[in-house]
Amino acid sequence: MASSLEEHLSDLLHDNPLGMAAAVAVLAVLLLLVMRLAAPGKPKTFLDPQQFQPLTLSRIDTLTHNTKRFVFKLPDPRMRVGLPTGQHITFLAKDSDGKDVYRPYTPVTDDDTPGAVEFVIKLYEQGKMSQVLSKMGVGDAMLMKGPRGRFSYKRNMKRAFAILKDPADTTKVSVVFGNLSEEDILLRRELEELEQQHPGRFKVYHVLNKAPEGWQGGVGFISKDTLQQRLPPPADDVMVLRCGPKPMNDAMKGYLDALGYAEDAQFEF
Numbered sequence: 001m002a003s004s005l006e007e008h009l010s011d012l013l014h015d016n017p018l019g020m021a022a023a024v025a026v027l028a029v030l031l032l033l034v035m036r037l038a039a040p041g042k043p044k045t046f047l048d049p050q051q052f053q054p055l056t057l058s059r060i061d062t063l064t065h066n067t068k069r070f071v072f073k074l075p076d077p078r079m080r081v082g083l084p085t086g087q088h089i090t091f092l093a094k095d096s097d098g099k100d101v102y103r104p105y106t107p108v109t110d111d112d113t114p115g116a117v118e119f120v121i122k123l124y125e126q127g128k129m130s131q132v133l134s135k136m137g138v139g140d141a142m143l144m145k146g147p148r149g150r151f152s153y154k155r156n157m158k159r160a161f162a163i164l165k166d167p168a169d170t171t172k173v174s175v176v177f178g179n180l181s182e183e184d185i186l187l188r189r190e191l192e193e194l195e196q197q198h199p200g201r202f203k204v205y206h207v208l209n210k211a212p213e214g215w216q217g218g219v220g221f222i223s224k225d226t227l228q229q230r231l232p233p234p235a236d237d238v239m240v241l242r243c244g245p246k247p248m249n250d251a252m253k254g255y256l257d258a259l260g261y262a263e264d265a266q267f268e269f
């Protein structure tokens with residue numbers, strides 16, 4: 001039997017060497033695939049809450065006069081970052097004096113994205129981490145740890161912010177977005193696209209300190225009246241999330257308290 005199989009293979013190779021070579025190549029690829037699938041221990045997610053690990057920068061896009069998108073490559077193209085919605089990642093770097101600087105950042109890619117994680121970061125001339133990020137180039141590494149944060153989102157948890165791609169989630173989102181000038185509005189096109197794709201479910205209202213002539217949105221600081229007009233009134237299924245500089249967050253908390261939003265219906269990142 002063995003010798004007849006050998007003879008058969010030898011005849012086959014002799015008659016059709018290219019076909020045989022292709023069959024061997026296909027078999028080798030299949031074997032590799034089976035070995036990869038069966039390989040134990042390859043992590044599916046990157047983040048480790050216990051330790052900082054380096055991620056290599058693979059692309060930098062300039063978005064506005066002071067904001068860049070930083071794309072980091074995960075160690076395996078199939079790997080995901082491993083960050084639940086609403087949580088953030090801590091970056092660790094050395095400042096110009098050699099001291100450790102820790103800063104939190106929230107990726108703009110979601111946790112289904114394989115092989116990469118992207119951040120949109122505003123860079124401040126005097127900011128410690130901003131200075132490190134400004135000097136980074138493709139191929140440089142940043143130390144990251146996570147997930148971090150007290151807020152974790154569950155579908156339909158509250159009308160807080162939606163997983164818009166989840167058709168079973170009926171959460172409605174109202175964003176009041178304050179900026180200094182029109183040039184400072186980040187991801188404006190993406191936000192407008194979300195409004196168009198989810199009419200009645202996703203709304204953005206822009207407020208500018210310095211508004212151009214003919215501006216349709218709010219002008220000045222975000223006021224108590226703006227919040228009253230643009231947010232759903234307090235209710236058991238309404239939650240307000242604040243994110244911004246401390247003086248602004250403190251002012252918003254005062255307005256939200258006065259408008260009757262309960263303590264546990266407010267969250268500050």
Ligand SMILES: Cc1cc2nc3c(=O)[nH]c(=O)nc-3n(C[C@H](O)[C@H](O)[C@H](O)COP(=O)(O)OP(=O)(O)OC[C@H]3O[C@@H](n4cnc5c(N)ncnc54)[C@H](O)[C@@H]3O)c2cc1C
Binds near residue numbers: 119120
């Ligand atoms: C949960 C969470 C998620 C976040 N996610 C993001 C994100 O996705 N993208 C993002 O851009 N930011 C994000 N932030 C903000 C981010 O963590 C940092 O606070 C921000 O990048 C500034 O850090 P920095 O070290 O560059 O500035 P810092 O050194 O902390 O300085 C902060 C400010 O003080 C000013 N300043 C510093 N030193 C001086 C000085 N000597 N004189 C005058 N002014 C000075 C700086 O110009 C800057 O305006 C997030 C914050 C939180 C809490």
